[in-house]
Amino acid sequence: MHVELIHPAVRCRMFFLLVLFGSTAVMGQVGGVTVAVTGGYQRQDLRWSIAGNSSGTSPNVYSELKWKGVGMVEEGLDVSWKVWKDWVIVAGGSRASTVGGRVTDMDYGADDRRDVIYDQAFSANKGYAYTLFFGLGYAWRVGPRLVLTPVAGYGLSGQRFSITDGGLLDSYYRTWWNGFGGRFRGEWKIDARWVILFLAGYRQVNYRAEGDWNLIQNFSHPVSFRHRADGYGLEGRLGARYGLGRVVLFVVGDCAGWTTGKGVDDLYLASGRTSQTRLNEVALYESGVSAGVRIGW
Numbered sequence: 397m398h399v400e401l402i403h404p405a406v407r408c409r410m411f412f413l414l415v416l417f418g419s420t421a422v423m424g425q426v427g428g429v430t431v432a433v434t435g436g437y438q439r440q441d442l443r444w445s446i447a448g449n450s451s452g453t454s455p456n457v458y459s460e461l462k463w464k465g466v467g468m469v470e471e472g473l474d475v476s477w478k479v480w481k482d483w484v485i486v487a488g489g490s491r492a493s494t495v496g497g498r499v500t501d502m503d504y505g506a507d508d509r510r511d512v513i514y515d516q517a518f519s520a521n522k523g524y525a526y527t528l529f530f531g532l533g534y535a536w537r538v539g540p541r542l543v544l545t546p547v548a549g550y551g552l553s554g555q556r557f558s559i560t561d562g563g564l565l566d567s568y569y570r571t572w573w574n575g576f577g578g579r580f581r582g583e584w585k586i587d588a589r590w591v592i593l594f595l596a597g598y599r600q601v602n603y604r605a606e607g608d609w610n611l612i613q614n615f616s617h618p619v620s621f622r623h624r625a626d627g628y629g630l631e632g633r634l635g636a637r638y639g640l641g642r643v644v645l646f647v648v649g650d651c652a653g654w655t656t657g658k659g660v661d662d663l664y665l666a667s668g669r670t671s672q673t674r675l676n677e678v679a680l681y682e683s684g685v686s687a688g689v690r691i692g693w
Contacts, residue, residue, distance in 0.1 A: 428477075433690075438683065440497075442462070523558045652680075
């Protein structure tokens with residue numbers, strides 16, 4: 397279901413969401429509708445590991461993968477609509493295409509990452525990431541210079557990380573981080589044109605992932621295994637905007653961290669059998685910078 401519903405939308409670049417509040421300043425508009433277009437660069441690091449069995453032993457870390465420095469070129473679209481008084485509906489999204497990165501794959505024969513039995517590094521220069529968000533917010537005008545806007549909503553994000561070696565190896569790991577959360581953003585007006593933007597956010601997530609180890613004949617294809625767990629994410633943004641009437645220019649830096657608790661790894665074998673072990677943890681770290689233009693009506 398996830399692959400059929402989300403992935404085509406990402407590939408067709410149907411952005412309808414994520415208020416990159418810091419990156420767009422969409423809530424500063426007194427009334428009407430604002431639309432912002434963004435572009436930028438981001439870096440992502442992802443890691444996950446599984447144990448040797450469902451009890452988390454034999455060993456406690458059996459296999460661990462780490463994607464490091466996955467660079468992506470990002471583009472996005474954000475919309476804000478003031479529906480009544482200071483209540484605002486927001487929707488926005490972004491898509492990022494991978495331009496480079498590395499991944500390491502290590503297996504261990506003893507607890508606590510001892511007795512390394514496999515250690516290889518590969519390219520991770522294919523793939524994508526996306527973010528989606530829908531929410532309802534209230535612009536609280538604290539004074540003539542400060543607007544604080546709490547927002548409650550639902551967010552979706554995901555990645556497709558690759559594992560390649562320039563030959564027959566063409567494996568992937570695809571993730572979904574979905575759930576409800578809140579954001580608290582602010583706008584501090586310096587003068588008639590300059591505004592400082594900041595944001596802090598939290599989201600509780602339901603984590604799902606799947607992967608294909610395409611060269612292992614004993615595994616099923618095109619889905620060799622699936623992961624499931626619960627987790628949460630924190631995000632922060634800081635930037636500035638410069639107003640030129642109805643046109644606003646902005647730049648923002650952002651960072652985020654996502655992590656899960658213990659979960660389940662379901663391995664699908666070519667024989668039709670399913671083997672299960674413990675997913676120890678999944679952790680994702682993101683950082684980036686973006687700039688763009690916003691127009692209001």
